[in-house]
Amino acid sequence: GAVVSQHPSWVICKSGTSVKIECRSLDFQATTMFWYRQFPKQSLMLMATSNEGSKATYEQGVEKDKFLINHASLTLSTLTVTSAHPEDSSFYICSARDAPGGPYNEQFFGPGTRLTVL
């Protein structure tokens, strides 16, 4: 299957700082990338959907000014957690799809980024 990478794999930061997480599709062009967040013993919750060259679509309850998403190329999307607080500590996972639209296209998941805010 297609490969998606994330960087960094883990990050520890102080409260109030911003953290950027990168998601890259290594061997395919990702028309759509998704950002998920997973708290311990909880399911993956979709935060936003990102299409190359356009603004991200955020799920209800996700603050777009706090979680900045940029999808400037077909192989790279970034998630910036601005003014991070301890409650933002979570496992952030991106996924990418190599075909536009439709419910039958597989999503390929990155390895995730563990964010800890002190």
Place this chain on the structure above:
Amino acid sequence: QKEVEQNSGPLSVPEGAIASLNCTYSDRGSQSFFWYRQYSGKSPELIMFIYSNGDKEDGRFTAQLNKASQYVSLLIRDSQPSDSATYLCAVNPGYALNFGKGTSLLVTP
């Protein structure tokens, strides 16, 4: 809110037995269904997907879908200790995936 429900478990089965994992969903418009396996601290990996009613087999895994009952299941035959993980059911009603909370499976030697 479109719901995907799974029993959180843990489901404990002895090595070599069949593990049966179940999932129900609320959105009748859902068109594709996925089972992911997630080890602790790792991201999900796709095991199987199914689109049509009935059974789909892939090695030791069989996915079963019943759209009328809004029910999808995963059977794991000849369970191995390495199958111990959390299994996530995901449903796609048209664009993005909705995940259940997952069922924790423990295969005991």
